[in-house]
Amino acid sequence: MKQMHLRVDDVLYEKLNSYSSESDQSMQECVREAVAYYITDKKKKQNENSDPCFTFIDLFAGIGGMRLAYEQVGGKCVYSSEWNKYSQQTYYANFGEQPEGDITQVDAKEIPDHDILVAGFPCQPFSIAGVSKKVSMGKKTGFQDKTQGTLFFDVCRILKEKRPKAFMLENVKNLKSHDKGRTFKTIEESLEELNYKIFYAVLDGQSFVPQHRERIIIVGFDMERYGNNIDYKFDLSPIQPKPVMKDILEKKVDEKYTLSDKLWVYLQNYAAKHKAAGNGFGYGIAPLDGVSRTISARYHKDGSEILIAQRGKNPRRLTPRESARLQGFPETFLIPVSDTQAYRQFGNSVVVPLIANVAKLIINEIKSLENEPEEGRKVI
Template sequence: LHIRVEDELYNNLNSYSTRNEQSIQDCVREAIAYYMSNMRKRKTVKKINKFTFIDLFAGIGGMRIAFDRAGGQCVYSSEWNKYSQQTYFANFGQQPEGDITKVDEADIPDHDILVAGFPCQPFSIAGVSKKNSMGRATGFEDKTQGTLFFDICRILNKKRPKAFMLENVKNLCSHDKGRTFKVIKESLEELDYEIFYKVLDGQSYVPQHRERILIIGFDRKRYGKNINFEFNLAPCDSKPVMRDILDKEVPDKYTLSDKLWTYLQNYAAKHKAAGNGFGYGIAPLDGVSRTLSARYYKDGSEILIAQKGKNPRRLTPRECARLQGFPDTFKIPVSDTQAYQQFGNSVVVPLMGEVAKLIINKIDRLDEEGTGWKKVI
């Protein structure tokens, strides 16, 4: 695609490219994607959806699918990774905004629910401890400044959605001897939200052992403090197994080379002799796999599929999508390497969808009780 532009526009584009440390090609692609997103918004007939939500640290849109299915309308999304942006745009026709740290919270549309699968960054506790020892109060900005969690806090503080749902790795609870989670919980409570959290495993919905912590919050200023919430997930009719998500025919390129397979076997034997549990994992066809990670593209060792007369193989990107509960209609426009990282960083879509339903049902009950403000449109 060749584009002819005037000198002044080129100079401005070149300056923008330098400031944002992006290639001109990426800048132009981003601009076109934003333009197409805006055109799509203009042509879309306004729907009367059950609720609105925003999708922060959106990745490839796993959370969006879950909340869309629950009857929601996404009014804003943010994701900084350009490859994830490509996948998001290919599937939703909207370009997520880039670096959330540079976004003014006042410019984000009003919404009912904030959804975020935020990265876990280290929190500085020293400054907080010093202020506490001096008898000085500390607000959420003092505790979380400099972390991406702070961006969630400032948006909650400004927009005050009815509720939020945050997702992270289960080790968030024990990170830094529990101090990180303590800061997160206190910061959200100081913003006047009633907090509920639980570690959930996605293996009831997909054939994968995948534990993640979900943090749910409801606005006390809107609903008061007498709020109860239970993670009462509906039981699944039938538990899926690995063979349910596998393709019948898979290209040979996904079969491990002799060199890699020998290395993985030797590596596993070495650690087994040392009493460690490290090593490759052959997924049971009638069971569940280990957790899919973003490093899967390196060797696929955590989830391998046995083959008759051949070395084991890794999953295909489409099989990884199914392992996370994405529909087969979900488009994968990026390379295998990027796709493995994207699905490894994503969420179990049907599990998130079930939790989304619980949140919506709770909000509906609270609104019916007459304790809430008029619904944000």
């Protein structure tokens, strides 16, 4: 993080000071945000004449895992939205663009036209861990969670206004069973009411990275454009040979990632307690020739779900770079935030090569549909 001194005239200073109070941000954060948006706008104008294979928007963008995937198969991102300021920081460092903030405050008409809508809408209201935590705190879950659970309907709002050729949504696999299936039924019906034909599958990232990570992927195609004679399949092409944990580990690791004696004793006692109670909660030592458990946003707390054994000393947690590799991020991906924020960000992100695989299948399906004679389509 670099520092610089900035002089502004009195009028501009007062406006910045006023905005700082209104937005509950420091003056420094306001200036950074303003500069980031300025550079983003300049970059967009410079790229207006480029001719991509297809365009897409990146909603609930996080640190840009989905964007990376769709860019890898020839796409151009024309709009992004992410409210978390630390994720915005990482996104900007890697893409040179500042995502727009709260999507609920964005007028869908102002979003650029695009071919594919991509969104990993917040999963905490539907995840097993997220639901358990909210219930224990007496909070609402699923669509009753007014802060995160209803953000799916902002996706619908944008689909209705912009009518892209297709969309891809990503969430935790528990979305399918949440609230005895009623949540997913609402999602299906909402998308079908918009005249999109939908397909979904629970896909495991371990075919692409050394991590057991199951996520539901929902894909939809515009039936007003293509009719309903659409037969999309999640026919993935796994990486060969299959990657294993030792492939992603760094050669030299700082001692700060080794668990303290106190934390290691606590995790062992915690695991023994739950084993005696007949359940499987506890730490996980990742097999070097196998795959790890799922990395989550809570990894920064103790690293217990994925620990690396070390000869002659306590196990260690993954480094942020190893966490990035575990999700399939390239070595060139910058990590400008603290370790705590990095663990949260990668734990909330996606398996990049898996998403790229799905993206390629979606593009191929669109090409196939657009090459099909109109008389052969069954329009509804």
